[in-house]
Amino acid sequence: MDCRLQKEELEFWESQKRCGDEMDLKLARDLPDDTPDFILKMMGDFENEVARFCFSGAKGRVLDAGCGNGNLLLRALKNENNKALGERAALQIIGMDFSGNMLGRAALRAAEDDRAGFLQGSVTSLPFRDLSFDRVVSSGVLTCLPNTEAAAKALQEFYRVLKPEGVLVVDFFSRISHYTLIRKHLFREPINPPEYVSPAEFQRALERAGFAVLACRGFDFKPCQGYLFLSRWRPIIDPGYFQERLSSFLERRVLPGRPRLNLLGYRIYVKCIRK
Ligand SMILES: C[S@@+](CC[C@H](N)C(=O)[O-])C[C@H]1O[C@@H](n2cnc3c(N)ncnc32)[C@H](O)[C@@H]1O
Numbered sequence: 001m002d003c004r005l006q007k008e009e010l011e012f013w014e015s016q017k018r019c020g021d022e023m024d025l026k027l028a029r030d031l032p033d034d035t036p037d038f039i040l041k042m043m044g045d046f047e048n049e050v051a052r053f054c055f056s057g058a059k060g061r062v063l064d065a066g067c068g069n070g071n072l073l074l075r076a077l078k079n080e081n082n083k084a085l086g087e088r089a090a091l092q093i094i095g096m097d098f099s100g101n102m103l104g105r106a107a108l109r110a111a112e113d114d115r116a117g118f119l120q121g122s123v124t125s126l127p128f129r130d131l132s133f134d135r136v137v138s139s140g141v142l143t144c145l146p147n148t149e150a151a152a153k154a155l156q157e158f159y160r161v162l163k164p165e166g167v168l169v170v171d172f173f174s175r176i177s178h179y180t181l182i183r184k185h186l187f188r189e190p191i192n193p194p195e196y197v198s199p200a201e202f203q204r205a206l207e208r209a210g211f212a213v214l215a216c217r218g219f220d221f222k223p224c225q226g227y228l229f230l231s232r233w234r235p236i237i238d239p240g241y242f243q244e245r246l247s248s249f250l251e252r253r254v255l256p257g258r259p260r261l262n263l264l265g266y267r268i269y270v271k272c273i274r275k
Pocket of ligand 1: 009013065066067068069070071072096097098099102121122123124138139140141144145
């Protein structure tokens with residue numbers, strides 16, 4: 001693995017100093033301080049949906065590998081609290097991250113909840129015994145790894161710690177989404193694995209590691225990306241704006257009737273089972 005890039009990645013997460021719930025959302029998604037409320041609301045809705053996709057049906061021991069500031073696991077625990085007592089699953093979520101800073105933030109936010117525990121470690125060398133989890137969720141982490149070998153190693157580690165028929169939920173950025181293609185061809189941005197892969201390439205990597213895909217959910221939430229990538233003073237040429245219009249059209253008019261089209265999304269979460 002490229003240790004220099006991993007060191008830079010770690011330094012980035014260690015240097016994040018903001019805190020507070022709203023700031024935590026901005027931090028987790030790398031949003032600027034003056035992000036407008038409507039974008040924050042959209043991000044909040046996105047995170048809720050992701051938390052539901054990643055954690056729905058989870059029970060037993062669950063690992064959130066690369067939990068960051070705990071956004072997803074906190075939402076998952078809150079969703080459990082909203083269920084009737086008899087319907088709540090017996091759940092223990094272990095949040096793990098290689099950044100002590102992010103982990104400390106997550107532990108602080110979940111301090112009141114005895115269903116959550118935390119441990120520092122890397123996804124490429126998990127500090128857990130074989131066959132010790134019922135589910136592993138790793139959101140926004142494979143995309144942070146320095147190269148394809150590190151991503152393959154992380155998948156091997158997820159396989160190792162999962163029990164047979166355990167569930168893995170991971171995500172990637174699609175290199176064939178319309179938004180990625182705009183960035184690649186118009187703005188000449190580097191679009192490389194393991195951050196950007198096609199749905200078929202990602203499925204092959206999962207199968208090589210011993211997983212079978214159960215479900216996918218693609219998301220397009222790009223007004224904020226447009227906002228991020230170009231300044232507020234250039235909204236007219238902001239590709240995020242056009243992308244958002246196109247995405248809204250696809251999601252509202254086309255997707256409801258044709259679920260597989262969500263694979264055209266920019267960020268794709270995949271739920272799979274350990275064979
Ligand atoms: C984009 S954040 C995602 C946080 C959280 N999973 C979420 O979806 O909100 C990426 C997180 O992955 C962590 N991370 C990056 N590389 C890692 C590695 N090799 N092992 C463990 N954590 C890592 C970072 O410290 C950071 O907290």
